[in-house]
Amino acid sequence: MSEESIAEIHRVCVRFHSAIELIGGRWTGAILRAVFTGHHRFARIKAAVPGLSDTMLAQRLRVLEENELLERRVGAAGPAQIEYHLTEKGRELGPVLEAVVAWSHRWIPLPDDSARP
């Protein structure tokens, strides 16, 4: 059996690799999903993601801003009301998140203790 040269192997694209780990980083995907489903304020996003702490949410929002997936905006109620909105780059993750939703509903079981309606 002949062996192709390892040097000529088709490598996984570095852009794909960066992207999947950015989106799939701990809490990051869930925070993005919360914003996609209409939560834009810190307290609302936190409430939408069970187990997420203030510190971790603040840190992740910073990473998402640095990567230009989210942008901070002053809300209608004035400067005390900060909102987080998807950028165009962030919005275009919609098909990725929808594909994960579809796959997870087919393949990931609900936790045993999830007797919620």
Added chain:
Amino acid sequence: MSEESIAEIHRVCVRFHSAIELIGGRWTGAILRAVFTGHHRFARIKAAVPGLSDTMLAQRLRVLEENELLERRVGAAGPAQIEYHLTEKGRELGPVLEAVVAWSHRWIPLPDDSARP
């Protein structure tokens, strides 16, 4: 401005949350992509993912087997030749990975030192 009850907030689905962090775990997405693109043996997968160590690959393959995304098979060359193949559950991640590829090619720049052809 009225505030909806935090208790009634629409929560991010726990299945989505598990799925995105499984797929997006460090090295995991890149290893899956390598198998999708036709690499089935340990050395080939390792060569397809720059920077991946033997230890980390072995650990990640175990996680992917435990989560039933990959299965180990004895290759055509006999028991010394182990191959990793996608299960049906793993194969159905195809649309997720394709969506990430498309997004990353649009939005993630190549690293500066990437002068490869």
